[in-house]
Structure formats: structure tokens, C-alpha cells
Amino acid sequence: MNKDYLELSGLTVSFDGFVAVDGVDLTVLQGDLRFLIGPNGAGKTTLIDAVSGLVSATGRAEFAGEDLLGRKVHQIARRGVGRTFQTATVFEELSVLQNLDIAAGAGRSPWTLLRKRSGVPEAVTEAMETVGLADLRDTKAGILAHGQKQWLEIGMLLVQDARLLMLDEPVAGMSAEEKDETGRLLRRICVDRTVVVVEHDMDFMRSFAKSVTVLHAGKVLSEGTVAEVQADPKVQEVYLGPGQHSAEEAAIVLGEGV
Amino acid sequence: MTALLRSRYAVGIGFLVAAVLLFAVAPALLTTFRLGLLGKYLCYAMVAVGIGLAWGRGGMLTLGQGVFFGIGAYLMAMHLKLADAGPGGVPDFMALISSDGVPGWWEPFRSGAVTIVAILVLPTLLATLLGLATFRRRVRGAYFAILSQALAAAFAILLIGNPTATGGSTGLNNFKGFFGFSLRDPANRQMLYFIAAGVLLLMVFVAWRLMVSRFGELLVACRDAEERVRFLGYDPATIKTVAFAVAGMMAGIGGALFVPIVGIISPNDVGVVPSIGLLIGVAIGGRTTLAGPVLGAIAVAWAETTLSEQFPSGWTYAQGLLFMLVVAFLPGGLASLVSWRRRRSDTADPTAGADPEPAPAEVLAPAEGRTT
Ligand SMILES: Nc1ncnc2c1ncn2[C@@H]1O[C@H](COP(=O)(O)OP(=O)(O)O)[C@@H](O)[C@H]1O
Ligand SMILES: [Mg+2]
Numbered sequence: 001m002n003k004d005y006l007e008l009s010g011l012t013v014s015f016d017g018f019v020a021v022d023g024v025d026l027t028v029l030q031g032d033l034r035f036l037i038g039p040n041g042a043g044k045t046t047l048i049d050a051v052s053g054l055v056s057a058t059g060r061a062e063f064a065g066e067d068l069l070g071r072k073v074h075q076i077a078r079r080g081v082g083r084t085f086q087t088a089t090v091f092e093e094l095s096v097l098q099n100l101d102i103a104a105g106a107g108r109s110p111w112t113l114l115r116k117r118s119g120v121p122e123a124v125t126e127a128m129e130t131v132g133l134a135d136l137r138d139t140k141a142g143i144l145a146h147g148q149k150q151w152l153e154i155g156m157l158l159v160q161d162a163r164l165l166m167l168d169e170p171v172a173g174m175s176a177e178e179k180d181e182t183g184r185l186l187r188r189i190c191v192d193r194t195v196v197v198v199e200h201d202m203d204f205m206r207s208f209a210k211s212v213t214v215l216h217a218g219k220v221l222s223e224g225t226v227a228e229v230q231a232d233p234k235v236q237e238v239y240l241g242p243g244q245h246s247a248e249e250a251a252i253v254l255g256e257g258v
Numbered sequence: 259m260t261a262l263l264r265s266r267y268a269v270g271i272g273f274l275v276a277a278v279l280l281f282a283v284a285p286a287l288l289t290t291f292r293l294g295l296l297g298k299y300l301c302y303a304m305v306a307v308g309i310g311l312a313w314g315r316g317g318m319l320t321l322g323q324g325v326f327f328g329i330g331a332y333l334m335a336m337h338l339k340l341a342d343a344g345p346g347g348v349p350d351f352m353a354l355i356s357s358d359g360v361p362g363w364w365e366p367f368r369s370g371a372v373t374i375v376a377i378l379v380l381p382t383l384l385a386t387l388l389g390l391a392t393f394r395r396r397v398r399g400a401y402f403a404i405l406s407q408a409l410a411a412a413f414a415i416l417l418i419g420n421p422t423a424t425g426g427s428t429g430l431n432n433f434k435g436f437f438g439f440s441l442r443d444p445a446n447r448q449m450l451y452f453i454a455a456g457v458l459l460l461m462v463f464v465a466w467r468l469m470v471s472r473f474g475e476l477l478v479a480c481r482d483a484e485e486r487v488r489f490l491g492y493d494p495a496t497i498k499t500v501a502f503a504v505a506g507m508m509a510g511i512g513g514a515l516f517v518p519i520v521g522i523i524s525p526n527d528v529g530v531v532p533s534i535g536l537l538i539g540v541a542i543g544g545r546t547t548l549a550g551p552v553l554g555a556i557a558v559a560w561a562e563t564t565l566s567e568q569f570p571s572g573w574t575y576a577q578g579l580l581f582m583l584v585v586a587f588l589p590g591g592l593a594s595l596v597s598w599r600r601r602r603s604d605t606a607d608p609t610a611g612a613d614p615e616p617a618p619a620e621v622l623a624p625a626e627g628r629t630t
Contacts, residue, residue, distance in 0.1 A: 077491035089486045091479040098475050106491030113473040160490055
């Protein structure tokens with residue numbers, strides 16, 4: 001088995017006594033495209049924050065055999081962990097090319113940094129092709145469309161050489177075509193990477209997820225394939241309220257195939 | 259003219275024009291006295307180049323550049339006083355107020371070489387330590403501004419509180435020579451002006467190279483989305499500290515040249531008010547641009563001299579008003595007027611966006627209109 005996998009055990013984050021992530025055990029293998037779903041406030045974003053070093057956590061979080069907890073954000077990033085945010089954050093005053101070039105350069109020597117870029121690094125060209133922004137390389141990121149900004153962010157993770165990608169609601173606010181485009185992009189890049197996607201959009205999840213983890217009140221509620229998760233009564237209860245539910249009801253919220 | 263501004267030779271042409279103005283036109287037109295005043299403005303402009311880098315490109319609103327300026331200036335002034343007093347001698351102002359002789363920590367600055375090294379190293383070092391201490395703790399924005407301002411205030415108080423060592427509120431003045439050249443000789447005073455002009459051009463060149471380098475792009479990235487930079491595997495504290503240290507060094511050199519050119523350095527030149535005055539020039543000129551801070555600082559200093567000759571107390575108000583107008587209506591400074599015209603001509607030119615290398619004019623005015 002490839003060593004590039006994410007393993008969380010007993011991961012716990014609390015804010016002044018409030019436990020936002022509560023003893024989560026989670027393993028995501030390379031090549032997986034894991035969707036992390038759950039109601040608002042379930043702790044999905046906080047879980048990503050903990051793994052990427054933004055908030056401190058207890059328990060264990062390992063990627064590719066390396067301990068992540070207790071390290072600084074930029075040190076975790078250098079171990080191949082990349083993430084995006086709920087609201088796309090790109091460097092608005094810089095061009096697409098400059099954004100990607102910065103993402104590619106964390107290992108650059110001071111001497112290289114102090115000189116002007118001569119030519120475009122191969123990884124940057126590749127990423128621009130992959131995320132479909134090659135025609136916009138000299139456009140300022142600030143004037144890109146919403147969807148294009150998200151793709152640029154994914155492109156930045158690719159050139160950053162992130163082997164674990166955690167995307168927080170990447171298709172929020174996208175049009176149907178943009179969502180499809182993004183889904184296909186995720187399918188392409190997950191082949192040799194470990195990808196975790198936080199998403200609210202159930203249609204999107206059904207179309208592209210390879211596996212799903214449902215988080216509720218900081219705990220893992222259910223895990224499996226899309227069909228398994230949809231059929232899980234505990235999941236239906238969280239999404240639909242307690243009691244028995246008809247297949248139609250479940251289908252409305254959780255989608256067809258229940 | 260617009261075509262010229264857009265061309266990739268724009269920066270080179272800009273340097274050429276500036277060199278002709280500074281080295282040929284100004285000395286030919288100005289009296290020795292006015293040339294000395296211009297020299298003083300050039301020293302302010304050196305500080306402004308650094309502020310442009312730290313604040314305009316790096317987002318560090320520093321209200322305390324007077325500290326680095328002051329350290330450079332006082333180091334130079336100490337050396338000049340000691341050199342005037344001769345080997346083993348005691349500077350005139352010290353002999354007047356105390357009989358303890360020269361304080362031990364003054365002694366190393368009898369050597370010109372030690373002084374020059376100290377001028378280059380001490381402000382840079384202080385800025386580095388300060389940068390690491392604050393940026394690592396994620397102190398930024400208004401907090402950083404207040405901190406740097408407090409530092410400037412403390413520095414001025416320290417100077418005033420030690421009259422035997424620093425000349426107190428009078429400061430250090432009445433210098434006779436500069437590394438063996440008499441400061442009374444107009445030819446030597448002109449030489450000082452030329453040195454200042456040359457050093458300023460060199461600094462602008464350095465700032466330009468930094469701006470177009472990858473480091474420059476990274477600095478802008480830190481300014482606009484520091485958190486994001488962190489998640490890419492960089493430590494923004496280091497990047498910002500480098501820019502802040504360069505700004506501190508430039509301010510120190512500006513201060514050191516200010517002393518022989520102006521002939522006096524006092525706490526009034528290094529405290530809170532002059533620190534903010536420098537910032538205003540940068541804001542008015544256009545802080546994110548290459549030429550903006552320099553032109554703004556020179557213009558504000560010139561206006562200050564001219565207006566305060568006529569309306570002694572009016573200047574402070576005029577300066578404040580100007581600052582507010584620029585911040586409210588022209589956040590990119592006067593430089594944004596140039597790029598605004600350029601953008602309008604861009605819309606008429608469909609090939610403009612396809613330029614593979616950023617045109618140098620882009621470097622001159624790349625980020626107009628930002629308010630944070
Ligand atoms: N910095 C914080 N301080 C206190 N509470 C927080 C903080 N961040 C998140 N929370 C709380 O933790 C819970 C989980 O939040 P979050 O991870 O953002 O949920 P999700 O992304 O699943 O919608 C919420 O109840 C939220 O209010
Ligand atoms: Mg969230």
C-alpha cells in the first residue's frame with residue numbers, strides 16, 4: 001500500500017470547552033476522493049483547520065507517516081499538505097502566472113527569490129493546462145470569475161506539490177457546468193493524490209465522490225460509499241429529523257438511489 | 259507619451275531623466291543654498307523608498323522610520339563631532355555641559371570605517387529584530403503602526419533625556435568637516451549633494467529590482483493574503499522582515515547623509531511628527547509605485563519649506579488636509595492618475611493584455627486604488 005495516506009485517530013479540537021471535533025478517526029488512502037459532509041457546524045472546516053495547523057488539536061494526525069499536529073502551518077504545508085478555504089483566497093493583485101509561480105516556490109533559495117523569474121516553471125505550465133487557465137495566465141486573479149478563482153486555487157495546490165489536498169466547499173456558488181468541470185478535475189487529480197472535499201452540494205457529491213464520511217456534532221456518524229451512507233438510518237435522522245422516513249423524503253434531501 | 263510610458267524601456271528612460279535632472283539641471287539652475295535644500299529632500303526620499311517597499315508593497319504601515327533615520331544620523335553626527343575635536347579631543351558641546359569627557363560608547367566612532375559599518379548595520383539589525391519579534395507574533399495593521407510610532411516617541415525621549423551624550427533637545431550641530439573635507443567649502447557641499455543623488459538613484463534601482471523579483475511578488479502576496487502564503491509553505495514573517503530591514507537600512511543611510519548636508523540633527527528630526535511627515539509624502543506620491551514615494555517625499559518636503567516660509571504655522575494643517583484628501587479620494591496617490599490614463603488607453607488597445615512580460619509601466623503603477 002502506498003504510504004501517502006491520511007490517518008487521524010482521536011482527533012479532538014475544543015474552543016474554550018466547546019468540542020468542535022470530537023475524537024475523529026479517519027483514514028483516507030491515496031487515489032481516494034473522499035467527501036466530508038454533514039450539517040452546518042458539524043466541524044468539517046475545523047477538522048481541516050486542525051490537519052493544516054491553523055487550530056491546535058489533540059489526538060493524532062499523520063500524513064505519509066509524518067506527524068502533523070504541533071507543527072506550524074508553513075511546516076505542514078512543506079510536508080505536502082495543501083488546502084483551500086471556503087471563500088477563494090488568491091492573490092488578487094497578481095496574475096494567474098504569478099499566483100502559480102509563488103505556489104511553486106516554497107523551496108526556492110534566497111538567491112532565486114531575489115531575481116526576476118526567467119521563463120515559466122514546467123509545473124506551472126502543466127497546472128495551468130490542468131485547471132484550464134492557460135489562456136488567462138497574465139490576467140489579474142482579482143478579476144477572474146468565481147469558478148476560475150477556485151480552479152486557480154486548486155492549480156496552486158498542484159504546483160505546490162501537495163499530495164494531500166483538502167478543499168473546503170470548492171463548488172459553492174458555481175454554475176452547473178462549472179461544477180461538472182470541477183468534478184472532472186477532481187477525478188483527474190485524485191488518481192495519484194489523497195483528496196478530501198468538504199461539500200454541501202449533494203448532487204455534486206453523488207456524481208463524483210468515491211467515498212463519503214458524514215460528520216455530525218464533531219463525530220463521525222457514518223462512512224462508506226455514497227449508496228451506503230445514503231441508506232444509513234443515522235444519516236437520514238440527522239438530515240431529516242428523528243423517526244421513520246419514506247424513500248421519497250430521503251430522496252429529496254439525500255438524493256436518488258436511497 | 260503614453261506609448262513611451264508603456265514601453266519596456268520606461269524604467270530605463272525614467273532613470274536617465276532623473277539622472278540628468280539631478281546631476282546636470284539642478285546644479286546648473288540652483289544656488290548652493292537651494293542645492294543643499296534639494297540634497298536634504300533627497301535624504302528624505304531615501305527613507306521614502308524604504309517606506310514604499312515596506313508599506314506600499316509589503317503592507318507594513320510603519321510610523322517609526324524616524325528611528326532608523328535617527329540612528330544613522332546620530333552615528334554620523336557623533337563621528338563628525340569626534341573628528342572635529344581631533345584625536346583624543348572632546349566635542350565642544352560635551353565640554354560645555356560636563357567634565358566627564360567622552361562616554362565610552364562614543365569612542366569606537368572616532369573611526370570613520372567603524373562609523374560607516376555601524377550606519378549600514380545597526381538600523382538594519384534593529385529593523386530585523388523588531389520585524390522578527392512582531393511579525394512572528396502576527397502583529398500587523400494598526401497594531402504594528404502604533405507599535406512603530408511608540409518606538410519613535412521613545413527614541414526621541416531617550417535622546418532628549420541624555421543631553422551630555424546626545425546634545426539633548428538641541429541635538430548635534432555645527433560640524434566643520436566631513437571625512438577630511440571642510441563643510442564650509444561650497445565645492446564640498448556640492449559633492450555631498452552629488453553623493454546623495456547617486457545614493458538615492460542606487461536605492462531606487464535596488465527597490466526596482468526587488469519589486470520585479472520573485473521576492474517582490476511574494477511580498478505583495480503577503481500584503482494581500484498573508485494567511486494564504488503560509489499555507490503555501492512560506493513563513494511570511496521572514497519575507498516581511500527582509501523588506502522591513504531593507505527599509506530600515508535605507509532610512510539609516512538617509513539619516514547619515516542628512517547630517518553633513520543639513521548641518522544639524524535633533525530629536526525634532528527623528529520623532530513621531532517627522533516619521534509621519536515622511537509617510538504622508540509616500541501616500542501622496544503613490545505608495546505602491548516605484549517613483550511615487552520619491553516624488554511625493556520631495557514634493558512634500560519642498561512644499562513644507564516654501565509654505566512655512568510664508569505661513570509659519572499653516573503648513574501642519576495643510577499637510578494634514580492634503581493627506582486626508584489623498585486617502586479619501588486618491589488612495590493610490592498621485593501615481594494612480596498616470597495609470598488611470600494608461601488604463602483608459604488600454605481599453606482601446608486589444609493587444610495590451612497579451613504582453614508576456616509585465617510592461618515596466620506596470621511596475622511603476624501596479625496596484626492603484628488599494629485602500630488597506
Ligand atoms: N474559532 C472558533 N472559536 C469558537 N468556536 C468555533 C470556532 N471555529 C468554529 N467554531 C465552532 O465549531 C463548530 C464547527 O464549526 P465548523 O467546523 O466551521 O463547521 P462546518 O464547517 O462543518 O460547518 C461550530 O459550532 C462553530 O461555531
Ligand atoms: Mg465550514
